[in-house]
Amino acid sequence: MTTAAVPHPTRPSNGDLARQVAVGLGAVVAIVVAFIGSGVVVGTPIADAAGGALSADATPVAPGTSAFRIWSVIYTGLLALAVFQALPARRTDPRQRSVGLLVLASLVLNAVWILCTQAGWVAATVPVIVALLAVLVVTWARLVRSAPTSWVEAVLVDGTIGLYLGWVSIATVANVAAFGVDAGASATGPVATGAAVTVLVVAAGIGVFLAVVGRGRLAPGAALTWGLAWIAVGRTDGGLENGTVAVVAALAAAVVAATTATARFRAGRATRVGTV
Secondary structure, rough: OOOOOOOOOOEEEEOHHHHHHHHHHHHHHHHHHHHHHHHHOOOOOOOOOOOOOOOOOOOOOOHHHHHHHHHHHHHHHHHHHHHOOOOOHHHOOOOHHHHHHHHHHHHHHHHHHHHHHHHHHHHHHHHHHHHHHHHHHHHHHHOOOOOOOOOOHHHHHHHHHHHHHHHHHHHHHHHHHHHHHHHHOOOHHHHHHHHHHHHHHHHHHHHHHHHOOOOOHHHEEEEEEEHHHHHHHHHHOOOOOOOHHHHHHHHHHHHHHHHHHHHHHHHHHHHHHOOO
């Protein structure tokens, strides 16, 4: 009986090169589509697309407009990650081999989500963003298994994916709520408030879980805290004010931030090399 040859772990293969090229191209495509989604030259801003279903005042859990500036940081990180993983020295990197195709999948799903939004297909955006969240969870879980070898890798790879995961967690909550309102549910009243409070508690729980499992990795907690804080701001200064949701969102942000800081302190600086 013969078995297929398995590439040596330190020996590059055609698949390694293909992965590097694909991730690089995926990052470029994602950024181009994001530019369309910004509406600067062509396309419609996300807040105005799909009849405003995803605007800052559409639902009780929609973050304030300024919250979406985090995308600039995430896209910059993704482009830097694409360059980093394309370096010849990273061709046989076990961590890049483990997450490369998942990063590519996240880039494709991100672009598909924006195109669905531009087309006004609010219902279609839900399974796409849920799939994107699932891919990022798996990607982050694989990165957590091992420490980055340098601060550059920690920031460009772990930091970028952590921010991406934390923000998409909030974006998924907002997206599902937007679909509900677009389908006819009310954005105001006790039922809407109760639903908003429930999902905010769940979001805080996700933040606590990521902090504990990630032993205080900063990026996911920072993005979740950012998103929750801006939901609080949006409910106090906008067209859909809701004091109850604002207070719960602010408390949720504080819980995630405190848990992340505590978990990092308990893990100790010596336990890992440059985790972000």
